[in-house]
Amino acid sequence: MFTGIVAAVGSISRVEPAKGGLRLAIDAGRLGLRDVAVGDSITVNGACLTVVKRGKKSFSVDVSRETLRVHRGPRPAKARSTSRRRCRLSDRLDGHLVLGHVDGVGKVTKVERRGANRLLRVRVPASLARYIAAQGLDRGATA
Numbered sequence: 001m002f003t004g005i006v007a008a009v010g011s012i013s014r015v016e017p018a019k020g021g022l023r024l025a026i027d028a029g030r031l032g033l034r035d036v037a038v039g040d041s042i043t044v045n046g047a048c049l050t051v052v053k054r055g056k057k058s059f060s061v062d063v064s065r066e067t068l069r070v071h072r073g074p075r076p077a078k079a080r081s082t083s084r085r086r087c088r089l090s091d092r093l094d095g096h097l098v099l100g101h102v103d104g105v106g107k108v109t110k111v112e113r114r115g116a117n118r119l120l121r122v123r124v125p126a127s128l129a130r131y132i133a134a135q136g137l138d139r140g141a142t143a
Contacts, residue, residue, distance in 0.1 A: 007031050012081050021064045044081050047071045071102040104128045
């Protein structure tokens, strides 16, 4: 599980073919890696991935073909990436709990300024609309 708060913005420093998909090397930015171990989960651009290699300021993850199929987030080298570390039950939980598993891809159809915030209108696959919390749906719109 993760919180909905982005912990750090880094960048994808290398993209390489790997057995069954791609290996991404991530410069972690300000994400603390001191207690991160191989096998831990970190979200990268919203997808839950497993650390396969760790350095002092970077880590690598393997991205499966299935994840590549359903998650269309940035993958080119030098692209910015957002990261979150997994939660422990003893951690302070800011934001909200989220899973880092991607079940579908939506399309941003409108962005409106609301003071310092932005309201996004996102078209989601009809098969997933029933799983979105009522607070996140405009009931007048169609999925």
